[in-house]
Amino acid sequence: MRMYQLIDALIDYGVTEELITVWDIDYARNRLFHLFDLKGAEYSSNHGGTVSEKVSDLLEEMIDYAVRIGMVEEDTTTDRDLFDAKVMDCLMPRPSEVIRDFYHRYESTGPEAATDFFYRLSEASHYIRMDRIAKNKKWFSETEYGRMEITINLSKPEKDPKAIAAARNEQEEETYPKCLLCKENVGYAGRLDHPARDNHRIIPMDLEGEEWFFQYSPYVYYQEHAIVLSRSHRPMKISGQGFDRLLGFIEQMPHYFIGSNADLPIVGGSILSHDHFQGGRHDFPMAQASVEEWFTWEEFPDVHLGIVQWPMSVLRLRGTDRSSLSELGEKILHVWRSYSDEDVEIRAASADGTPHNTITPIARWRDGAFELDLVLRNNRVNDEHPDGIFHPHEEVHHIKKENIGLIEVMGLAVLPGRLLHELGALATCISEDELETTALQDEHLAKHVPWVRGFLNGSNLTQEEAYRLLQDEVGKRFSLVLEHAGVFKRTTQGQEAFYRFLEAARQKGGS
Known part of the structure; x- marks a missing residue:
């Protein structure tokens, strides 16, 4: 048999x-x-x-x-x-x-x-x-900020319509486990709206006196894509204690990086209901980016503080004493939470008190010292940008519309599966000189035509050459996506505003 x-x-x-x-x-x-x-x-x-x-x-x-x-x-x-x-x-x-x-x-x-x-x-x-992960398409694209990593995600299966309909009919009280990250997922049989985890295992870890758990993501986006989750099902919260835990993890696992999504909608991750980090054995483009200028902070003479040459607004703290990094990081976070600068559209809170400022932190061990990168985030919206002022703007939605979370912040674009077909079809249209005809008349391709016009120089390209060109330009477009998400733009006005914030942080944080 x-x-x-x-x-x-x-x-x-x-x-x-x-x-x-x-x-x-x-x-x-x-x-x-x-x-x-x-x-x-x-x-x-x-x-x-x-x-x-x-x-x-x-x-x-x-x-x-x-x-x-x-x-x-x-x-x-x-x-x-x-x-x-x-x-x-x-x-x-x-x-x-x-x-x-x-x-x-x-x-x-x-x-x-x-x-x-x-x-x-x-x-x-x-x-x-x-x-399934082997189906993902990956490449690198050179930009002014270095090589961006691009992946078109084909590994996560789409929900079958029958499964979606059946899940909708599940009892509303079905709340065990409370979310995909809870430790109770180990050995869980699963249901139509929650994946089976019979073959799932986790490792307990002590982080600053609290019990956390270490596991891997089932759909790895980079090498050894790990998740570190709190024992308690509690909301994400960026704090000085969180910085301590990130650096404490690095002390135990110096060959990994670890970071956290921000704790507010739009600039946060997909799961804000459970406190967790993401890490792994991967050297992201942002980690390789150089520091444009180093500063001193009188209260923390053993910490180097610099602005990273990156499309988003990133401060890098570097030193051998992790407690000093965490303490300085907490002071910067505290000032940023309440910081406003109307000249560059930054408001700390709405009139009703809804907060807008937060941080995406990333920690690593590099060349004999701890590094803590603090990416400044703001989730305000307005009439012009209803999805977010510091979020991918409508002009780049043909490539990326979703939230810019931790992975994208560090320079790895996770792009929708639809792009695989669309880029291939665009390459065909370019090689056959049909950009203004076939592509413009196709509802799936038309949204890309204004973008392609901006870099196509009119030369004759084969389909293979056109596809390589499109791949390169996707990386540059992703750089623009990150620039949109940066709170202090890479302009004279934006950089002057960045310096104003640093000065305010020194004055308030030192008190």
Whole structure:
């Protein structure tokens, strides 16, 4: 029977990838028999070693079988994913075993060995869906701020209409876990509006006397894309304590960076209801950007403070004493929260007291010192810019309309999947001299035509040359997106306003 072949092949995979040991084989096999309602009488050990497909192919065929016999209710991506996690959980070590092995490696070999183990486990368990992530399109684009990283996200599956309709009919009181980041997601079976997490594991960490948890994102946008989440389901809050936790994490994991989305709508991330950070083993373009000018702060002689050459408004704090960085960062945050400058559209709060100023912080260890980058944010809207004054303006919505969160702030554009087709079709129109005809008449391409006119010099290009040109220009357009999000513009007026803020911060922060 084919299912027995697939089960043995999956178990071979589990042993090879060190999800299980040889002592777990019978246990894992029996769990899979039970999951698929197989009696086992037809099983023969001769089935082993006869299947060599990739694990994603094995799982696809196994789930096809589950669909045929009615174990999977609907043959949709959502329903299949809910069952996929249950199959892999049959090969997963218990959470306590994962935590024990992580900290054994941490203590005996070091933090890099520990994260290498945990990341490999997260990939091998199919929690991180590398088969889907491989579909993402990535490239680099040279700009005046350095090389921007561009990715078109194709890995996150769109919700099936049937799943959306079914989820809408779910009981409103279904609130467990409270969100996608709660620690209670470990081992959760999932539902139509909440992904299965049977094969999900997390690592407890102490950050400044609080219990937090370390995990990986299932849809990694960069190398070892990690999430660090509070034990408590509490709203995001940028604070001096948060800076302490970021730098405390770096002290424990110096090979990673870590940062936080801002804590206000428009300039914040997609999940503001649960306090969390994002980190990983990746050197972002902003981290590589140079400092235009260093300043001194009399109260903190051991901290270097500089303005980063970046399209957004970034202060870089650098020093070997992390408590000094955190304390200075808190003073800057405190001043920024209440800072207004009408000349450059910055107002700290609306008339009703609604706050607008906050910070996106990023921490790292570089060349023997801690660095804490503070990206100044403001979420005001007005009639001209109803989506946000310091948000991508309408002229760039054809490329990026969504919030500029932590990942984009650091120079990695996460662009919508629609662009893959649109750029390809635009390249064809350019190569066939149909920009003003076919492209302009296509509802999906017409929005790009004014942008293309701005850089197309009229020379004849092949489709391949046109596509490369479009890729380069997307990066430049993304730089403009970030400039829109910057509170102090890269103009004489904007930079003078930046200096005014620094002077105000020195005067108020030093008191």
